[in-house]
Amino acid sequence: MTNPIGDVLKTEVILAIGTDTTGNHPIIANYIMEAVHQNGVKLLVIDPRRIELVDHADLWLQHNPGTDVALLNGLMHIILKENLQDQAYIDERMEGFEELKSCVEKYTPEYVSSITGVPEEKLYAAARLYGEADPAAILYTMGITQHTTGTDNVKSCANLAMLCGNVGKVGGGVNPLRGQNNVQGACDMGGLPNVFPGYQAVTVDDVRKKFADAWGVEGFPSTVGLTITEMFDAAESGKVKAIYVMGENPVLSDPDKHHIEHCIESLDFFVVQDIFLTETAKLADVVLPAACFAEKNGTVSNTERRVQRVRKAVEPPGEAREDTWIISEISRRMGYTMPATTPEKIMDEINLLTPSYKGITYKRIEKGGISWPCPDEDHPGTPVLHVGKFARGKGLFFAIDYIPPAEEADDEYPFVLSTGRVPQHFHTGTMTRRGTGLNRLCPEPIAQLNPEDAEKLNVSDGDFIEITSRRGSIKLKTWLTERSKLGMVFVPFHFHEAPANTLTHAIVDPVAKIPEFKVSAVKVKKAS
Amino acid sequence: MSMVRLTIDGSEVEVPEGTTILQAAEKAGIRIPTLCYHKRLPPIESCNMCIVEIEGEEEPVNSCAAPVSEGLVVTTNSKALHEQRTANLKKILKHHPLDCPVCDKAGECELQDIVYEFGIEDVPYEPRKVKRDDSYSTTLIRYWADRCILCGRCVAACSDLKQIGALEIQGEDEHARIVVDPDKCKSCGECLMVCPTGALTENLSKYKGRPWLVKRVWTTCSYCGCGCQFQLNVLDNRVIGITTDVDTGVNRGSVCDKGRFGYEYIGDESRLKKPLIKENGAFREASWEEALDTVAEKFKAIRDEHGPDAIAGLTSAKCTNEENFLFQKFIRAVIGTNNVDHCARL
Numbered sequence: 001m002t003n004p005i006g007d008v009l010k011t012e013v014i015l016a017i018g019t020d021t022t023g024n025h026p027i028i029a030n031y032i033m034e035a036v037h038q039n040g041v042k043l044l045v046i047d048p049r050r051i052e053l054v055d056h057a058d059l060w061l062q063h064n065p066g067t068d069v070a071l072l073n074g075l076m077h078i079i080l081k082e083n084l085q086d087q088a089y090i091d092e093r094m095e096g097f098e099e100l101k102s103c104v105e106k107y108t109p110e111y112v113s114s115i116t117g118v119p120e121e122k123l124y125a126a127a128r129l130y131g132e133a134d135p136a137a138i139l140y141t142m143g144i145t146q147h148t149t150g151t152d153n154v155k156s157c158a159n160l161a162m163l164c165g166n167v168g169k170v171g172g173g174v175n176p177l178r179g180q181n182n183v184q185g186a187c188d189m190g191g192l193p194n195v196f197p198g199y200q201a202v203t204v205d206d207v208r209k210k211f212a213d214a215w216g217v218e219g220f221p222s223t224v225g226l227t228i229t230e231m232f233d234a235a236e237s238g239k240v241k242a243i244y245v246m247g248e249n250p251v252l253s254d255p256d257k258h259h260i261e262h263c264i265e266s267l268d269f270f271v272v273q274d275i276f277l278t279e280t281a282k283l284a285d286v287v288l289p290a291a292c293f294a295e296k297n298g299t300v301s302n303t304e305r306r307v308q309r310v311r312k313a314v315e316p317p318g319e320a321r322e323d324t325w326i327i328s329e330i331s332r333r334m335g336y337t338m339p340a341t342t343p344e345k346i347m348d349e350i351n352l353l354t355p356s357y358k359g360i361t362y363k364r365i366e367k368g369g370i371s372w373p374c375p376d377e378d379h380p381g382t383p384v385l386h387v388g389k390f391a392r393g394k395g396l397f398f399a400i401d402y403i404p405p406a407e408e409a410d411d412e413y414p415f416v417l418s419t420g421r422v423p424q425h426f427h428t429g430t431m432t433r434r435g436t437g438l439n440r441l442c443p444e445p446i447a448q449l450n451p452e453d454a455e456k457l458n459v460s461d462g463d464f465i466e467i468t469s470r471r472g473s474i475k476l477k478t479w480l481t482e483r484s485k486l487g488m489v490f491v492p493f494h495f496h497e498a499p500a501n502t503l504t505h506a507i508v509d510p511v512a513k514i515p516e517f518k519v520s521a522v523k524v525k526k527a528s
Numbered sequence: 529m530s531m532v533r534l535t536i537d538g539s540e541v542e543v544p545e546g547t548t549i550l551q552a553a554e555k556a557g558i559r560i561p562t563l564c565y566h567k568r569l570p571p572i573e574s575c576n577m578c579i580v581e582i583e584g585e586e587e588p589v590n591s592c593a594a595p596v597s598e599g600l601v602v603t604t605n606s607k608a609l610h611e612q613r614t615a616n617l618k619k620i621l622k623h624h625p626l627d628c629p630v631c632d633k634a635g636e637c638e639l640q641d642i643v644y645e646f647g648i649e650d651v652p653y654e655p656r657k658v659k660r661d662d663s664y665s666t667t668l669i670r671y672w673a674d675r676c677i678l679c680g681r682c683v684a685a686c687s688d689l690k691q692i693g694a695l696e697i698q699g700e701d702e703h704a705r706i707v708v709d710p711d712k713c714k715s716c717g718e719c720l721m722v723c724p725t726g727a728l729t730e731n732l733s734k735y736k737g738r739p740w741l742v743k744r745v746w747t748t749c750s751y752c753g754c755g756c757q758f759q760l761n762v763l764d765n766r767v768i769g770i771t772t773d774v775d776t777g778v779n780r781g782s783v784c785d786k787g788r789f790g791y792e793y794i795g796d797e798s799r800l801k802k803p804l805i806k807e808n809g810a811f812r813e814a815s816w817e818e819a820l821d822t823v824a825e826k827f828k829a830i831r832d833e834h835g836p837d838a839i840a841g842l843t844s845a846k847c848t849n850e851e852n853f854l855f856q857k858f859i860r861a862v863i864g865t866n867n868v869d870h871c872a873r874l
Contacts, residue, residue: 005754005778026716026784027754033691056691145873178753182852183845183872189852190860191843191870197853202866215861221837225866228873231840240840240867241830244823246855247844253874269826275799286823287811289800292793293750294760294767298848300748302755304778310848313745313760314767314794318801319816323851327858329816333824336862338854346850368776369755423714426751426786435792437732440667441715441785514873 002385003137003173004304004371008035011171013133016053017046017157018068018143018518023423025141025177025303032056032139044129046071047143049418049490050483059125062485063116065416066147066405066519072156073402074112075127076163077104084131086165093389094162096397103399115402131164135172141179142420146517148406150509155398162395168386178303180427181293185301188357188372189350193225198354214353217336227513228254229506232263242269246323247290251279252428252496255504255515256471273326276430279496290323291316298343299365301372304383307360308369405519406507413469413521415453415489419500420517422492429494445476445495448484449524457526464527467491469520472502475527489524493517534600549591549602550578560604561613563620563642564679565592566722567774568781570688572680576616577642580604588612614646620677621651624725631675633726635739639677640725658702665694665710668789669720670731678704682719682728689782690718717788721772721781730769732789737763744771749787750846756783760791767794827863836864843870 008014008031022029035041036056045057048065063071079085080101090097109120130136138161144153158167158174166172178184190197200207208220226234228250234240236259243264254260264270264283272284275292295316301307316322324346328338340346344362351358356373360381364370370381385391409416424442425432432438447465449457459465461480466473467489476491476498484490493500504520529544534552541556548571553560563575571593579588583601588609591602603609621643628634660673678697683706687693694712699705720728744759757777761769770791774781793799803819804811814822830838841859843852852870859868 025752025754027756027779027782030689030780030782033689037688037691180753180845180871181748181750181755182848183753183870185849186843186845186847186852186870187872189843189849190856191852191868192872193866193869196860197856211860215857217861217864220860221864221866223866225837225868226840228842228869228871231842231867231869234840239838241834241838242827242840244827244839244841244859246842246851247846248842248871250842250871250874253871269830271823275793276796277798277800277804281800284804285806285826286814286819287800287804288819288823289803292799293747293846293848294791294794296848298850300755300848302748302778303753304755306755306778307849308748308755308757308777309746311745311747313743313747313762314765317795317799319803320799320801321816323847324854326820327851327854329820330824330827331858331862333820334828334862338857341854343848343850346853350849350853424785426790431750431793432786432790434796434798435790437668437789437792438786441789512873517874 001173001175001177001304002167003170003175004383005031007171007173007384008032008041008137008139009039011035011041011133011135011137013042013044013130013136015044015046015130015136015138017138017140019139019141019177020047020049020051020053020143020420021139021177022052024179024421026423028177029053042129042133044126046126048485048488050485059122059129061118061122061126063118065418065488066149067116067402068144068147068153069149069156069400070107070112070115070402071118072160073104073107073400074109074116074123075130076100076160077107077112078109078124078127079131079163080104082128082131084128085163089165090163093395094397095394096399099399100159100163100397103401130160135166135169136164137166137171137173137175139175139177141177143518145176145512145514147519148507148509148516149403150514151511152400152403156400159397159400162397167395168384168388168390170384173384176303181302182300184303184305185299185307188301188354193227196353197350198356211353229508229513229515232260235263235267238266241267242271243267244271245280246273249278249280249428249430251283252493252499252501255501255517256506257499257501258472259506273323275320276434278428278430288326289318289320290326291320295320296322296343299347302369305371306369307357307365307372309362309365406516407505407519407521409487409521413523415487415522415524417467417469417503417520417522418488418490418518419493419504420490421494425492425494427494429496433494445492445498446479447476448481448490449478450482450484450486450488451480452486453524454478454480457524459526465524466527467503467522467524469503469505469522471505474498474500474502489522532596532598534596534598534602536602537604543596545596547596549580549594549596549600552596553591553602553604558604560591561642561645562592563638563724564681566681568689569681569684569722572684574678574680575620577613579609579612581606581609614648617642617646617648618651621648622654623656624677625653625655625674627675631726632729632736637726638724656702660705665708665713666715668715668730668732669717670729671706672727672729673705675725676706676727677725678706679724681722681724682706685718685722690716695719714785716785718782720788730789732792733768735763735766735768737761737768742768746776749783751786751790754778756787758783758787767791831863837867839863839865840867843868845870845872
């Protein structure tokens with residue numbers, strides 16, 4: 001997030017696009033409720049699904065799945081026509097305005113309405129609601145990113161925010177709500193194929209030299225490595241022979257499950273380090289038992305970039321060990337001794353090599369977290385990014401054209417499948433489906449289907465349906481609900497007994513390499 | 529915002545307009561007894577414990593709801609106030625069974641604390657004539673109807689904080705009770721957060737632990753990216769629940785159902801406890817020595833034969849910064865490839 005969560009209380013309009021906040025980020029939803037019902041903040045929801053936020057919204061645009069770029073360009077078109085942009089901000093702080101302006105010129109309300117299915121008057125109302133507010137905050141999650149145009153969608157959100165001068169301002173911002181407790185930190189720490197910790201590019205000579213010197217090695221490849229989806233493809237083609245997985249369950253979380261399983265089977269050697277024998281771990285040659293969050297010390301970085309402590313409360317079961325110990329032991333056996341292996345010592349090394357984390361020490365965050373960038377030990381941290389000027393200097397508009405989703409509904413596969421989470425479960429269910437508590441609330445996978453569609457399919461509430469895509473087929477119960485748009489079916493991906501990713505396709509965004517989990521073409525019938 | 533000056537117990541206090549007398553007193557370091565008042569909730573005014581005297585007014589007012597005004601002279605403690613508060617508390621206590629020895633909340637019960645503070649010892653318990661229904665819409669939360677003092681906090685939390693409105697107080701006097709709408713309740717547990725007594729308790733943990741017997745460790749929730757802060761409650765090396773604090777963390781005392789009830793996996797029997805090596809399609813248990821040697825030798829052999837780019841690693845959005853740092857360092861510095869990623873996209 002460019003801004004802290006609490007900023008939604010200080011804004012005039014919240015634009016929530018592609019986020020089922022009450023379901024996936026209930027505590028952030030608390031802030032939205034307070035903003036809307038106590039502070040009089042207006043809520044604009046843009047989502048194909050009739051999510052719960054819609055009940056609290058001043059305006060809801062129900063667009064066709066995967067048409068976000070067209071919709072956002074359409075809003076910018078109206079904002080420019082009605083002169084609602086923040087021209088002083090644009091003149092002072094931005095580049096690329098003319099290109100953006102000419103790009104959105106053709107996204108007239110009429111044209112955008114034909115693509116998105118949103119009535120023209122609602123486009124006008126939304127553009128005015130957002131455009132006239134000062135400040136306004138954009139919140140989004142995977143409904144924006146999990147598309148073959150995910151990068152374009154994010155950039156379009158940023159375009160809209162910058163057009164109205166809402167970046168670098170308290171109560172404004174472009175705010176992705178992160179879905180896992182340290183997905184921010186895993187990125188910050190260089191768990192990405194193109195960057196070292198602190199987003200320092202592997203392609204830059206000086207950066208590689210700095211890390212080579214610090215770590216006492218000769219050098220690193222100057223080429224970007226493989227992303228998660230590319231790794232598995234490379235395994236299938238024989239280019240990658242071994243994969244080492246720490247705390248991930250790609251067999252359930254990645255697109256096209258059968259394909260992933262086949263890729264893993266092609267490997268010479270597969271190691272999984274986890275707390276449970278997950279669907280992925282079952283395919284491993286060696287499984288290493290790890291400690292969970294309650295059994296170790298460390299830090300995690302939340303969606304506000306706030307670095308906070310994780311503290312050891314219990315001993316790990318049996319012979320399970322901390323991940324840092326396991327990594328260090330493998331490393332030592334391969335001839336490289338990691339000098340720092342306790343969490344606090346590793347943080348010292350992070351401080352040295354990661355400019356944005358330089359001033360974040362265990363001592364300082366003992367009583368509460370600090371948001372990066374924090375360039376020195378006296379720095380209070382940076383709750384709001386891009387204040388005064390952008391990290392890159394001038395802000396940059398991207399002129400982006402709408403591209404339809406990779407796989408659209410057709411005669412044979414007439415429904416659009418969207419996958420996601422339910423409030424009671426997390427990711428592949430490895431944690432939330434243990435024990436009895438959350439399973440009492442949500443024991444089984446249930447597909448959400450629009451009642452009108454159900455009637456045509458002769459499906460009653462609670463019936464089993466069979467959903468089939470070009471990749472595979474699953475059977476599960478249905479819940480007939482208006483939450484699902486006509487022609488759409490929603491399936492949570494937590495459940496190994498009806499794995500949603502059997503159905504999804506593996507075509508990814510060309511830049512971010514993110515799969516299009518929000519749009520796959522499927523057919524639906526009553527299960528026999 | 530314009531400032532207002534008033535006098536509380538002889539001290540002059542300056543606070544912004546719109547502040548309540550209770551908040552102004554708190555700012556001046558003066559504590560007024562409260563029971564139904566909760567920092568995150570609008571004033572409920574069901575307990576009448578926070579009454580104060582205002583010069584020129586005949587009747588005391590509830591300081592949680594009364595706004596400050598210029599020149600107000602407030603007294604928070606007097607014999608009359610103490611007597612009135614004691615009477616109000618006795619009225620509440622009359623229908624509250626003193627089953628503290630078997631109540632989960634004992635030791636951190638706000639009612640227990642305030643009764644102790646007031647030194648009340650002579651209130652015979654009178655069960656309500658109308659039996660209330662103990663049922664709650666979720667099996668994860670237990671409602672002890674007899675213990676409920678109908679303060680209204682849970683109702684306010686459900687309607688104001690969550691905007692769900694699954695709870696309401698129905699009936700008057702002897703008939704008054706909390707009623708749950710099972711179609712609306714999501715079992716988020718916000719009502720558990722605010723209940724000042726043992727009327728609502730978590731009905732999940734198989735293990736009991738008195739507040740003074742459990743170890744409490746502050747940490748960050750392991751689920752989504754909000755970064756909620758809570759304490760793990762530990763008894764005999766087992767996590768038996770969580771507690772929050774209204775002043776700590778972005779969650780301000782709230783957690784969702786995953787954060788509140790999703791701790792069972794930590795001590796689950798199916799946790800991996802030994803390294804496993806697959807032989808002829810089946811796993812067998814192995815020592816750490818053997819497992820680590822196998823992994824290191826295989827990685828070395830593949831790196832030497834096919835080059836470092838033949839190896840790839842997936843680090844984790846569920847692991848700590850330190851673990852992620854070390855993992856990518858291992859892949860880059862020891863294996864020698866940039867093939868490292870995680871499931872940020874999934």
